[in-house]
Amino acid sequence: MDDDAAMREALDEARLSFDEGEVPIGSVIVKDGRIVGRGHNRKEALCDPTAHAEVLALRGAARSINSWRLLGATLYTTAEPCLMCLGAALQARVSRIVYGCREPKFGAAVRLAEDGQFQDSNHTVIIVGGLLEEQCAHLLKAFFAQRRAEPSEAGE
DSSP states (O other): OOHHHHHHHHHHHHHHHHHTTSOOOEEEEEETTEEEEEEEOOHHHHTOTTOOHHHHHHHHHHHHHTOSOOTTOEEEEEEOOBHHHHHHHHHTTOSEEEEEEOOTTTBOHHHHOBTTEEEOSSOEEEEEEOTTHHHHHHHHHHHHHHHHHSOOTTOO
């Protein structure tokens, strides 16, 4: 599976979040040419601050291959991962992270990566950004525009 196809699958996951009223971020994990994990934001539905698309995809992938070590896997996500999701990907030993659009408020990958990679004490992750960036950013912008247009719960 090539990068574009995998990111389109992540976009499909993000659309599920959008339809569920969640911030539309989607992720897939690809290992050995096939998707082994999928996730989309479910923080509201699960009342869980860790239910980010990336974390859910990592959990699914680990169950799928029966190992928490995802060596050789690529995490595709529609927005730059936050610090928690970057940490989870490092813990899982993914080899690459490919994201769609930057996340200026919470994104951590660009700030922490040097020359397109992040290296901790025993693992290096290659980070690639900007894949299908316009489509990924458009979905987020549409979601927040819709949110701003809705009347607030206070009746304003």
